[in-house]
Amino acid sequence: MTYWDPRxxxxxxxxxxxKQYKLLKSLVYRLYSFSPFYHDRMKEQNxxxxxxxxxxxxxxxxxxxxxxxxxxxxxxxxTASQEELVRYHVSSGTTGKPTVVGYTQNDIDGWxxxxxxxxxxxxxxxGDIIQVSxxxxxxxxxxxxxxxxxxxxxxVLPTSVGNTExxxxxxxxxxxxxxxxxxxxxxxxxxxxxxxxxSIKNDTCLKAGILxxxxxxxxxxxxxEDWLGIKAFDIYGTSELSGPxxxxxxxxxxxxxxxxxxxxxxxxxxxxxxxxPGEKGEVTxxxxxxxxxxxxxxxxxxxxxxxxxxCACGRxxxxxxxxxxxxxxxxxxxxxNVFPSQIEHTLMTIPEVGQHFxxxxxxxxxxxxxxxxxxxxxxxxxxxxNDLMQVRRNVEHRLRNAxxxxxxxxxxxxxxxxxxEGKSKKVIDKRSM
Amino acid sequence: xxxxxxVIKQISIFSENRPGxxxxxxxxxxxxxxxxxxxxxxxxxxxxxxxxxxxxxxxxHDKLQSLGFNIAFTEVIAVKMKDKPxxxxxxxxxxxxxxxxxxYSYAYSGKEGAxxxxxxxxxxxxxxxxxxxxxxxxxxxxxxG
Numbered sequence: 001m002t003y004w005d006p007r008x009x010x011x012x013x014x015x016x017x018x019k020q021y022k023l024l025k026s027l028v029y030r031l032y033s034f035s036p037f038y039h040d041r042m043k044e045q046n047x048x049x050x051x052x053x054x055x056x057x058x059x060x061x062x063x064x065x066x067x068x069x070x071x072x073x074x075x076x077x078x079t080a081s082q083e084e085l086v087r088y089h090v091s092s093g094t095t096g097k098p099t100v101v102g103y104t105q106n107d108i109d110g111w112x113x114x115x116x117x118x119x120x121x122x123x124x125x126x127g128d129i130i131q132v133s134x135x136x137x138x139x140x141x142x143x144x145x146x147x148x149x150x151x152x153x154x155x156v157l158p159t160s161v162g163n164t165e166x167x168x169x170x171x172x173x174x175x176x177x178x179x180x181x182x183x184x185x186x187x188x189x190x191x192x193x194x195x196x197x198x199s200i201k202n203d204t205c206l207k208a209g210i211l212x213x214x215x216x217x218x219x220x221x222x223x224x225e226d227w228l229g230i231k232a233f234d235i236y237g238t239s240e241l242s243g244p245x246x247x248x249x250x251x252x253x254x255x256x257x258x259x260x261x262x263x264x265x266x267x268x269x270x271x272x273x274x275x276x277p278g279e280k281g282e283v284t285x286x287x288x289x290x291x292x293x294x295x296x297x298x299x300x301x302x303x304x305x306x307x308x309x310x311c312a313c314g315r316x317x318x319x320x321x322x323x324x325x326x327x328x329x330x331x332x333x334x335x336x337n338v339f340p341s342q343i344e345h346t347l348m349t350i351p352e353v354g355q356h357f358x359x360x361x362x363x364x365x366x367x368x369x370x371x372x373x374x375x376x377x378x379x380x381x382x383x384x385x386n387d388l389m390q391v392r393r394n395v396e397h398r399l400r401n402a403x404x405x406x407x408x409x410x411x412x413x414x415x416x417x418x419x420x421e422g423k424s425k426k427v428i429d430k431r432s433m
Numbered sequence: 434x435x436x437x438x439x440v441i442k443q444i445s446i447f448s449e450n451r452p453g454x455x456x457x458x459x460x461x462x463x464x465x466x467x468x469x470x471x472x473x474x475x476x477x478x479x480x481x482x483x484x485x486x487x488x489x490x491x492x493x494h495d496k497l498q499s500l501g502f503n504i505a506f507t508e509v510i511a512v513k514m515k516d517k518p519x520x521x522x523x524x525x526x527x528x529x530x531x532x533x534x535x536x537y538s539y540a541y542s543g544k545e546g547a548x549x550x551x552x553x554x555x556x557x558x559x560x561x562x563x564x565x566x567x568x569x570x571x572x573x574x575x576x577x578g
Contacts, residue, residue, distance in 0.1 A: 383445035
């Protein structure tokens with residue numbers, strides 16, 4: 001077992017909590033003194049830095065939300081002056097106005113360190129060639145993975161997104177051993193490669209994928225691993241935390257949250273009470289060492305659960321499970337909560353249909369109507385209309401069982417649903433248009 | 434009896450039910466100089482299956498597959514009919530009397546008379562029964578160039 005920093009990664013839990021407490025205490029003092037925004041928030045909540053006497057006292061602190069960053073656009077929340085900043089990133093703004101994140105040199109170092117631990121934990125290091133096919137630029141994915149990969153001494157192939165044929169040629173010619181990109185882009189690469197007569201499994205040196213920036217599922221992992229002959233690892237983060245920050249280790253049992261860098265709570269999004277390990281709730285993060293843009297109890301809006309048992313890899317830092325959905329992506333269909341990830345998960349278990357799908361929600365009269373468009377797999381095409389109707393009925397039946405709500409299914413031609421090179425937009429909700 | 438010479442390779446194409454799909458298929462076949470001898474469209478709610486007899490089924494298959502179409506081969510047989518009133522009845526009666534179950538069927542009236550194309554569940558069995566009943570089956574060599 002190789003660690004990037006064994007001393008911190010395998011630190012006993014009690015020592016880790018002590019360390020967290022010290023970091024939290026000094027963070028809160030710093031913000032109370034130097035951040036007008038957070039000072040006011042704490043006053044409103046009637047909490048003083050002296051009230052923080054234990055790590056569990058984090059619960060006394062006020063939350064931060066995405067809207068706080070938007071309301072304070074572009075840099076009013078920064079606690080470092082512009083001279084101290086070495087970089088900006090700007091979020092894609094898929095859910096509203098863009099937000100700006102600034103980084104000091106220490107912030108970049110902390111981010112790269114987090115990724116260095118993660119990439120090492122999946123077995124990458126010096127000698128590996130990591131193709132970074134996340135977008136480079138304002139988006140955090142490209143540069144984030146780039147710095148993390150350089151930190152562990154790997155060779156970076158900074159292809160960014162797009163020009164897929166060329167990406168595949170370079171992957172072959174330069175013998176890339178790992179690729180970092182969105183799972184949907186990797187599927188796209190796999191499809192384009194097949195059209196070019198190249199099998200990622202047999203004709204390249206690729207052994208690992210570091211996949212994130214959009215939700216995906218366990219069954220999608222199985223499909224990617226079987227089809228492309230690689231190990232697929234999930235990576236988690238948002239620009240507010242710095243960018244992609246936390247990866248799974250070789251055990252593939254959730255993201256290790258480096259607790260000297262981040263304190264994660266899982267809370268009930270409605271009652272705002274903390275939940276027990278294993279219970280599903282909203283991921284809430286306090287960044288313990290960030291300088292330019294500190295985040296305290298930041299409500300990311302992702303749904304997950306926490307696992308505190310020491311991992312089989314020996315790392316003591318807790319893990320959060322694969323993201324189950326978004327608090328605000330949750331669709332309410334006829335009063336029932338539906339996550340697109342549930343639909344994806346169900347479709348992945350039906351061999352007759354492909355991995356791409358699109359959900360269209362409409363209101364017909366007083367009722368919500370959900371249509372799920374799925375691609376019919378080449379192998380399951382039957383000349384008989386009855387067989388095709390049977391496939392459709394089966395998909396409808398499985399979706400109804402999984403979601404507890406009726407969904408109409410439409411079979412479409414393979415390759416006809418839109419592929420996205422960035423974040424997938426799999427839901428068209430016409431009720432809000 | 435060599436039944437194989439009567440087994441004709443039909444191409445079946447999955448198609449969404451929206452404007453322009455048939456044109457896309459026909460254009461691709463035209464480009465490859467593939468002649469369509471007979472075809473039909475079976476329609477279900479939201480999608481359909483285009484079935485066609487062409488002179489070069491392999492070439493048609495490869496071309497359409499390269500364009501991303503979901504395409505498969507299906508074995509069919511072709512029975513000659515008289516191109517006059519009562520022609521279909523004669524053949525249909527033979528099939529009915531022989532106990533042959535038709536999954537689907539379509540017809541065309543071409544240069545050498547009228548032809549009924551049949552998809553049946555047990556092809557070899559059907560070929561034998563039709564031959565024995567005196568109807569004329571067309572050989573695949575007459576279709577595939």
